[in-house]
Amino acid sequence: MKKIIIPAVLAALLLAVSACGTVPGGAGPSPADTSAGGSPSPSISPSPSEEEFVFTRENFPRMDGSTSTIPLGQAVASVLLGESRDNVAELAQFSKTTQSFRNLMDGGSDILIAAEPNTSVFEEMKQAGFTYDMAPIATDALVFVVNASNPVDSLTTEQVQKIYTGEITNWKQVGGADLPIEAFQRNAESGSQSLMEKLVMKDLKMAEAPQGYTIAEMEGLISAVRSFDGSSAAIGYTVYYYADDMKMADGLKILSIDRVKPDDGTIADKSYPFLNPYYAVISAKEPENSPARVMYNWLLSPEGQNLIKTEGYVPVQG
Template sequence: MKRKAKLFVLLLIGMLVLSACSFTQPVEDSTGKTGSLSNSDKISFSREIFPRIDGSTATIPLSEGIVMRLLKTTEEETKSFIVHNKTHSAYVNLIEGNVDIIFVTEPSSEELQLAEDKGIELEVVPVVKDAFVFLVNTQNPVNSLKLQEIKEIYQGKITNWKEVGGEDIEIIPYQRPKNSGSQTIMENVVMKDLEIMDAPTEFKPEDMGELIERVAGYDNSEKALGYSVYYYASTMYTKDTIKLIGVDGVKPDKETIKNNSYPLSSAYYAVLRKDETSDSSARLLLEWLLSDEGQEVAQESGYIPVK
């Protein structure tokens, strides 16, 4: 009888151990690939073990949505818990080990070099779709530009709106500072191996919201051209006096971004250090974000899922 009782106790302990470990156990999908469990009830995150997050301004709602779902926090508690220091500072913080995971645009060449100099390899994983968009004042009659025209404007070859179907007025092409998220996309996705013309400081607003304000302003009306990312310009910082223009005849919206018909589709990425262990909180969070439930939270936060 004692022997049976002893076996029962050992069996019970074994079941408890398996149950306690279940949230870290990967599961196979129909393709044979492993992924995280999609039920947040099995993700035992707490404030104490939650990964340290940083990121771009445009991914603040994503981080807040994740925290509210996994930590069951109120909106007020979440806003005090999440701090994003903008794209470049987020990369620096990750490389220096001050944070565990960041939600950002792709790294610039300088950020990749900084990581290499520190002996750090970055893992860059797309988690939501977005797009790079161009915007003008609503007073500007131009509704679309060819990609080639955009390149020539930012090379300084096209300088007047009449050359691209607008009024006979100069083009003021706004840029962002080096290593800002939108400037990196402009360099890597739009211009590629072409050099952007130098612009005076007053045409390089530090803040993405400030760039939108400049384009929206009455003084610039028909002159200004600027760029941003779709989520930020259409959701976080909207203005009645700006409009997003098409590229090669295709306007950016959720449908054209989702089906990739808009030519400048991009993404927001989760970036972590490659030496993160498989059971680290950062990796568990990334696995959950790519699960059905994580993508559902991303969509509820206003983003376009990658799946």
């Protein structure tokens, strides 16, 4: 196994996080910020039994993935290259979940940090004879958001299903005000739409959304729910990291489901019902010594998992 040489200041931070077991709550510098404005620090020497690997601009894998994993992609590039987050931002220009898998299949990228795509994408890869290695690196949750003024704090899984099949049409049916429910959806190829169909609806068919109620961007859906008609009639869904850690749901309420509030604890202990991993994905044909394969293995290592934790995601390991 290759030992990745990481600039010393950043490596020390990862070790410190591992030792204390805490996650910075947005205060203070992130791992990417510790080297901002300066040159990379001296590297840490690996043990003699491990082969060294150094990431450079020239060998850095072409990353792609989901919108909600862009901050993680930037952090990975920042740590592994020893540059500030601003300097590496162009290395994490992700093209959304479904398209990122197609880019990997077509040779347009080397590694994905992404949510699970629609099942049709797996069929596309199978038909093309494209084989891949795909491993979970973090866990996220699909969450439902309403206006902060909406008196409803919790829905059951069955109620959510009936809202999106069109059986429940008024908030008073679920303990709210006498208002029609305006249920926003994501576009068919988005990662959160795939999660909605897989985790929530299962074999149930979603009602066709009215014109203008299917939103292509996560930020657009959040904005639509927040500003709809100046009332609390709207509901929509997104991923927890985007809503909470990226603070995109400010002014909105994240609903509990089956009386379980989504947070880092309920995601980690799996008591929140709508969970799905983020994955690292590479071609199965990547050689063991390729930069993409080395990064893939690193994301699953204790150091990679510590970085995932510092960035506010819920790692799959501890």
